[in-house]
Amino acid sequence: MRSIHLMLPEHVDLIRSLSAPTVHPAADRCAVAVTRPDFRADATVGQLWEVPLGGGPARLLTRGFRDTVPQYSPDGRILAFLRAEPEGKPQLAVVDARGGEPRILTGAPLGVAQFTFSPDGSRIAYTARVPEAGRYGSTEGVGAGSEDPRLIRDLNYRMNGVGYTGDQRLRLFVLDVPPLDAEPFVPARGRAAADEEHASDGAGEPDLGLPQARELTDGSVDHAEPRFSADGAWIYTVSRFDPAALDTLERRAVRTPVSGGESEALDLGTPDAASVEAIAEAPDGSGVYLIASSLGASGTDFIGRAAHLFWHTPANPTTVRLTAEGDDLGEAPDALQVADDGRALVLDRTRGIVRLLAFTPDGRREELTGTPFVVTGVDEAAGTVVLAAADADGPGELYRLTEGGALDRLTDANAPLREAAVPLAPVEFTGRSADGTDVHGWVVLPDGEGPHPTLLMIHGGPFAQYTGAWFDEAQVYAGAGYAVLMCNPRGAAGYGEAHARAIRGCMGSVDLEDVLGFLDSALAAFGELDADRLGILGGSYGGYLTAWTIAHDHRFKAAIVERGFLDPLSFIGSSDIGWFFPGEYTGWDPTAVEAQSPMACVGDVRTPTLVVHSEEDWRCPIEQAQRYYTALKLGGVDAELLIFPGENHELSRSGTPHHRRARFEHILRWFGEHV
Secondary structure, three states: OOOOOOOOHHHHHHOOEEOOOEEOOOOOEEEEEEEEEEOOOOEEEEEEEEEEOOOOOOEEOOOOOEEEEEEEOOOOOEEEEEEEOOOOOOEEEEEEOOOOOOEEOOOOOOOEEEEEEOOOOOEEEEEEEOOOOOOOOOOOOOOHHHOOOOOOOOOOOEEOOOEEOOOOOEEEEEEEOOOOOOOOOOOOOHHHHHHHHHHOOOOOOOOOOOOOEEEOOOOOOOEEEEEEOOOOOEEEEEEOOOHHHOOOOOEEEEEEEOOOOOOEEOOOOOHHHOEEEEEEEOOOOOOEEEEEEOOOOOOOOOOOOOOEEEEEEOOOOEEEEOOOOOOOOOOOHHHOEEOOOOOEEEEEEEOOEEEEEEEOOOOOEEEOOOOOOEEEEEEEEOOEEEEEEEEOOEEEEEEEEOOOOOEEEOOOOOHHHHHHOOOOOOEEEEEEOOOOOEEEEEEEOOOOOOOEEEEEEEOOOOOOOOOOOOOHHHHHHHHOOOEEEEEOOOOOOOOOHHHHOOOOOOOOOHHHHHHHHHHHHHHHHOOOEEEEEEEEEEEOHHHHHHHHHHHHOOOOOEEEEEOOOOOHHHHOOOOOOOOOHHHHHHOOOHHHHHOOOHHHHHHHOOOOEEEEEEOOOOOOOHHHHHHHHHHHHHOOOOEEEEEEOOOOOOHHHHOOHHHHHHHHHHHHHHHHHHO
């Protein structure tokens, strides 16, 4: 057997993630943020790189602790980005596009979320959460446990990874970009500091040399995804808009005057665009592109709804859908870009890939990329399109789209990872469910002839998709000698709305048949798989279906149920999405809900099960794991409960490096003991 180096948990800090690129207006170079988990810092770190588009090596532009989301000004003179210091919040920074010392422009207590340049480059609009007085450290000496009580009057009052939202609304600000050649700010010291303190009677904020920002919204609702209008007079955002109607899934396209005044919502005139996710105006100001989805007749029927691209002309007003049935822009709606020629560049997920599409306002469509790429971000300038994309060889690189439609790779950021751990390419495979339905997915085979112990891995969502691109989980498990099976059962994204909505009111039915059908088909087709050494694992909805499967099928030697949706009844009111999610998927009738609940059939489980959860998970609250684990133990099942402090629902994707490595080590330990 040949000897090669495969991925281990300690290779996590070699994973480089590339942001969406920003293309310089001259179209001769682009900038990108390259971030990675760092074990020494136990945090994600990253810097900005400049990448020439005509060939040549990339150049390091910044040396901050964590510099992200670069964006060139329209004239190309300035590069703006977000900078976060260790334990600090991201703040807006600008630097001469040729390089130099960055200047910090904001001191937002909870950090800057998003930003955008005005068309003339003289202003930057940004969003930031603003804490109520006395909360989140805004009053010295008042810690989290000493804050005033919260009085809740609506259902949308908290969010996983953010916390409570009503007392830290996402607000819209605008500031003038200061000249970069001005004298640097020098803080007052000694007598000057004492004079300034005396002049303000000790009540003023210390002068930090930051430009004055104007708040344009009133803080009653969140505003996100800011984009300027073509004339620079308005800023578009996405918002729930109506403070009296917070208990809704509706998101509106809103515009706010830069000069100050009331925000106003666009009247799109179609229920197909009830939930807006991104908006951008055409360069000539003739209309706006929107990415939005339907919420059905109820206003909460979000299940399996594809996100579509719309063209809205305010002058008429009219709204026309540009994408076709089967298109779905829900993978990364915020990636929407409007090219200099007025085309909208969007990302469409389909059958395990994410492709780049271009649309014109009159509906002309062009597919710019296809298999096997998973595009994650895009930008354009002067007709030059640059995109970030992943494939089977690594987590992602930058590519320039050539005139002939080919992709010219610009970076090799993940070379250290490939050198340390040779990627194992997934084999595309289509299995067959019990009712004859095709089940599309991939098989990742470890090194050697086999037969190999085999893991059936189930994704979350459920309205999400596995792809054929490099995936750290599959690489680590295959590197440890396991064959890994991944499929997109009914309920998943990328195969049309009928496929995605097939489990509405019947979770644990055809989706269970699909994953088991894929497993049985793979066992029959691949002689390298060992049918007598099977494991199963999944997170979130994948945790749900894993728990459901081991209550109905006892062939698995071990299971891992991670951050699971395990009891729809207790999920209502305890999860940040609990007021609508369970009922829309399972229905509201208690008898029907119980018939789809893993908690209701936990007594049928005999499979040794590791339950993994995070203490600060507000999407699938930890009580789901605690109650499920307790029921397993009381039922005599070999079970363990692994809890990660300080982490939320995103542990496996964006947890601290130490916890991500420990998670892999425990998963491999559990399967090593049982499978």
